[in-house]
Amino acid sequence: EVQLxxxxxxxxxxxxxxKLSCAASGFTxxxxxxAWVRQAPxxxxxxxxxxxxxxxxxxxxxxxxxxxxxxxxNAKSSLYLQMNSLKSEDTATYYCARHASGVVTRYVMxxxxxxxxxxxxx
Amino acid sequence: xxxxxxxxxxxxxxxxxxVSIECLASEGISNDLAWYQQKxxxxxxLLIYAASRLQDGVPSRFSxxxxxxxxxxxxxxxxxxDEADYFCQQSYKYPLTFGSGTKLEIK
Numbered sequence: 652e653v654q655l656x657x658x659x660x661x662x663x664x665x666x667x668x669x670k671l672s673c674a675a676s677g678f679t680x681x682x683x684x685x686a687w688v689r690q691a692p693x694x695x696x697x698x699x700x701x702x703x704x705x706x707x708x709x710x711x712x713x714x715x716x717x718x719x720x721x722x723x724x725n726a727k728s729s730l731y732l733q734m735n736s737l738k739s740e741d742t743a744t745y746y747c748a749r750h751a752s753g754v755v756t757r758y759v760m761x762x763x764x765x766x767x768x769x770x771x772x773x
Numbered sequence: 774x775x776x777x778x779x780x781x782x783x784x785x786x787x788x789x790x791x792v793s794i795e796c797l798a799s800e801g802i803s804n805d806l807a808w809y810q811q812k813x814x815x816x817x818x819l820l821i822y823a824a825s826r827l828q829d830g831v832p833s834r835f836s837x838x839x840x841x842x843x844x845x846x847x848x849x850x851x852x853x854x855d856e857a858d859y860f861c862q863q864s865y866k867y868p869l870t871f872g873s874g875t876k877l878e879i880k
Contacts, residue, residue: 688817695860695871695872695873695874696809696817696860696862696871696874697871698862698868698869698870698871701867701869710867710868711868712774712868713868746816746817751819751822755822755823755826756822756823756864757864758805758864758865758866758867758869759807759819759822759862759864760807760809760817760819760862761819761822761828763816763817763818764816765815765816766816
């Protein structure tokens with residue numbers, strides 16, 4: 652069974668940093684692109700970052716580019732999101748998600764964690 | 774960036790009723806469109822990809838269609854367990870973008 656378990660969420664002051672982790676199991680982690688997707692309270696979904704299988708390529712929307720860094724450790728089947736210079740608008744539940752394999756589905760997320768809550772407030 | 778306009782924002786349906794949710798992309802996305810279901814307090818689940826292909830394990834009452842910039846999700850025969858939020862997502866190019874969501878409730 653595919654499992655993605657996020658950790659590291661919490662309350663943080665504006666301008667500070669926080670690092671999220673995601674432990675993956677039930678599949679060969681190193682074979683899949685991985686992503687972070689967030690959801691502000693009572694709002695929709697926003698893609699935050701994607702990383703290639705080896706970690707050599709990363710992708711971000713403008714809203715977090717330069718502040719957030721996605722990384723992975725294939726030996727530990729773990730995904731990370733380093734969030735710096737946090738703003739109140741970064742308050743959200745952050746989901747770890749697996750990109751589906753295959754040409755048709757490479758930008759689709761077919762497995763999601765339960766989410767980690769991040770609150771940015773003074 | 775590709776903007777995804779989803780409608781309606783909310784919808785109520787009776788059990789057994791057929792419902793449709795629409796998604797309009799700001800440019801052509803060549804059927805690279807996915808639909809997700811998110812039940813209350815849960816994480817999203819993939820329902821449909823490539824506009825019309827059903828993810829494994831998804832009931833056949835769900836179907837997707839469309840082309841170019843216009844896509845739709847249809848539920849043929851609303852069931853109690855279908856009460857949820859639904860989101861479309863363009864899987865055409867980065868940055869990946871989602872629709873604003875449709876809240877589907879039982880009437």
